Amino acid sequence: MTPVATILLVDDEERILDALERTLRREGYRILTATSGTDALRLLEGGTVDAILSDHKMPGQSGLDLLAQAAARCPQAVRILVSGWPEEVAPERMRALGIRALVAKPWDAHALRATLREALETR
Amino acid sequence: MSEPSSPARRVAARPAAGVAGASPARNAGTLGRHAEAILRNLNTALLVVDTGGQVSGANPPAAAILGEAVEGLPGRVVWDWFPDTPRDELPFARSLREGARVCGAELTLTRRDGQRVPIGVSSGPLLEADGSPLGAVATFQDLSGIRRLQRQVLHAEKMASIGRLAAGVAHEINNPMGFIHANLFQLEEYLADLRRLWEAVAELRQAAGASVDARLRDARGRLDALARQVDADFLLGDAAKAVRESLEGAERIRHIVQDLRVFADPHEGEPVPADLNRVLDATARIVWPTLKHTVVLRKEYGELPLVRCRPTQLQQVFMNLLVNAHQAIQERLRTEAGQGEIVLRTEPVPEGVRVAVSDDGIGLPPGPGERVFEPFFTTRPAGEGPGLGLSAAYDVVRRHGGTLRAEGRPGGGCTFEVRLPCEGGPPPDPGP
Numbered sequence: 331m332t333p334v335a336t337i338l339l340v341d342d343e344e345r346i347l348d349a350l351e352r353t354l355r356r357e358g359y360r361i362l363t364a365t366s367g368t369d370a371l372r373l374l375e376g377g378t379v380d381a382i383l384s385d386h387k388m389p390g391q392s393g394l395d396l397l398a399q400a401a402a403r404c405p406q407a408v409r410i411l412v413s414g415w416p417e418e419v420a421p422e423r424m425r426a427l428g429i430r431a432l433v434a435k436p437w438d439a440h441a442l443r444a445t446l447r448e449a450l451e452t453r
Numbered sequence: 454m455s456e457p458s459s460p461a462r463r464v465a466a467r468p469a470a471g472v473a474g475a476s477p478a479r480n481a482g483t484l485g486r487h488a489e490a491i492l493r494n495l496n497t498a499l500l501v502v503d504t505g506g507q508v509s510g511a512n513p514p515a516a517a518i519l520g521e522a523v524e525g526l527p528g529r530v531v532w533d534w535f536p537d538t539p540r541d542e543l544p545f546a547r548s549l550r551e552g553a554r555v556c557g558a559e560l561t562l563t564r565r566d567g568q569r570v571p572i573g574v575s576s577g578p579l580l581e582a583d584g585s586p587l588g589a590v591a592t593f594q595d596l597s598g599i600r601r602l603q604r605q606v607l608h609a610e611k612m613a614s615i616g617r618l619a620a621g622v623a624h625e626i627n628n629p630m631g632f633i634h635a636n637l638f639q640l641e642e643y644l645a646d647l648r649r650l651w652e653a654v655a656e657l658r659q660a661a662g663a664s665v666d667a668r669l670r671d672a673r674g675r676l677d678a679l680a681r682q683v684d685a686d687f688l689l690g691d692a693a694k695a696v697r698e699s700l701e702g703a704e705r706i707r708h709i710v711q712d713l714r715v716f717a718d719p720h721e722g723e724p725v726p727a728d729l730n731r732v733l734d735a736t737a738r739i740v741w742p743t744l745k746h747t748v749v750l751r752k753e754y755g756e757l758p759l760v761r762c763r764p765t766q767l768q769q770v771f772m773n774l775l776v777n778a779h780q781a782i783q784e785r786l787r788t789e790a791g792q793g794e795i796v797l798r799t800e801p802v803p804e805g806v807r808v809a810v811s812d813d814g815i816g817l818p819p820g821p822g823e824r825v826f827e828p829f830f831t832t833r834p835a836g837e838g839p840g841l842g843l844s845a846a847y848d849v850v851r852r853h854g855g856t857l858r859a860e861g862r863p864g865g866g867c868t869f870e871v872r873l874p875c876e877g878g879p880p881p882d883p884g885p
Contacts, residue, residue, distance in 0.1 A: 435628075436633075
């Protein structure tokens with residue numbers, strides 16, 4: 331049996347984290363949450379994370395910066411960016427940082443689940 | 454005209470800077486001799502009234518602003534042109550009554566044909582050499598042009614600040630929308646599961662009702678009573694409906710927020726040189742399927758210099774203008790049979806390029822034309838789009854350093870005109 335994948339969700343708005351957990355509950359992942367880049371990096375120290383799903387616009391560290399740092403600490407984790415304004419994120423930067431997917435906020439539940447599933451399978 | 458020589462003398466009392474090498478005394482002589490020619494040729498409106506407020510002299514620029522012939526002016530009473538202003542407050546009256554010298558007072562004059570003209574007036578008393586009053590003398594200019602410019606500047610500033618506000622609000626709304634949308638979607642899934650559960654319970658109720666066990670039959674009775682009390686079947690069905698409708702609402706808000714986003718300063722890419730004929734044509738192709746049943750599209754493209762721009766944004770502008778033209782035509786066809794026509798015209802102009810989208814729809818709503826560019830201004834019924842298309846277009850064009858104007862035509866129809874500067878100003882003149 332494949333072990334349960336661990337997903338780290340990052341957003342400065344706790345209600346977004348609650349809603350993301352609801353969207354992913356049936357997928358059977360182990361879910362960790364963080365409300366800032368600093369908290370997220372601390373959680374990454376603690377153990378294996380298979381995927382990081384981070385909001386882009388956060389006070390302090392941006393999602394892109396967080397995912398760039400996460401790549402160094404936790405290279406095996408798939409990284410996905412969530413943004414209210416996806417067209418503002420340059421595709422070249424996404425590619426340069428090795429970010430797998432960009433999810434628009436508000437998100438489509440089916441699409442988000444599929445994106446995450448596929449990213450974990452083809453990691 | 455003998456009277457106007459008096460004001461000329463008054464002017465001459467101060468050294469005239471314009472006549473080089475001449476002493477004040479000699480100037481007085483020159484001005485005195487040529488007073489009438491000077492008055493006639495003076496490039497500012499001049500009006501002289503007697504102590505009773507009757508016009509005793511005026512020059513051609515004054516007549517032009519008053520909308521009359523020069524010969525028709527003497528004898529007219531000056532107050533009659535200013536029905537909006539109490540007579541005591543008129544600069545002429547104050548100069549006559551108190552000898553006041555008024556500088557740059559702003560008034561609205563009403564012409565004989567009813568047209569109103571804003572003017573700036575300076576006036577002073579007209580005195581004989583011995584100080585006895587002859588009347589008053591005033592110079593004035595037509596402020597219509599300046600007023601129009603002021604209105605445009607104010608409007609542009611207002612639009613810019615509304616734009617910033619809109620973009621900020623859009624950002625703030627999007628986060629709560631994120632979880633409202635996701636939660637509603639999740640509730641929909643939960644409710645579908647609860648309904649399946651309730652259907653299983655129905656089977657159990659049936660089985661329990663037929664049971665020999667009295668405790669089971671009692672429990673079923675209580676469950677039935679409770680189900681009746683809370684109206685369980687309705688509740689499950691209506692909860693699903695309420696959630697579905699709320700999701701639709703959330704979806705609508707999401708679109709509005711996205712439209713508002715256009716007002717934010719985008720950080721996307723550098724502008725590139727583009728052929729606007731191609732940008733316009735590509736947009737027309739996208740919109741064509743929705744137009745073709747009711748609209749004939751005519752294209753009159755001129756040869757254009759390249760314009761440095763963000764083509765996807767301008768595509769959005771043309772799209773909004775086309776959609777607006779289509780809606781105006783649809784509106785007209787509600788009460789009339791037939792088809793509408795949209796004309797796309799492009800041409801080079803001295804400062805760059807001009808793109809005009811004309812339709813023969815219902816025309817502009819009454820009121821100031823700029824209003825159609827204000828966010829949420831719409832003539833459509835509630836629920837049929839929030840009225841952001843034209844204001845978004847206005848903002849994009851403004852950010853490209855251009856202008857967007859709307860012009861109605863008598864008898865319906867209107868033209869939206871985009872003017873955009875092209876790189877390095879006008880194309881070089883071929884010259885000889």
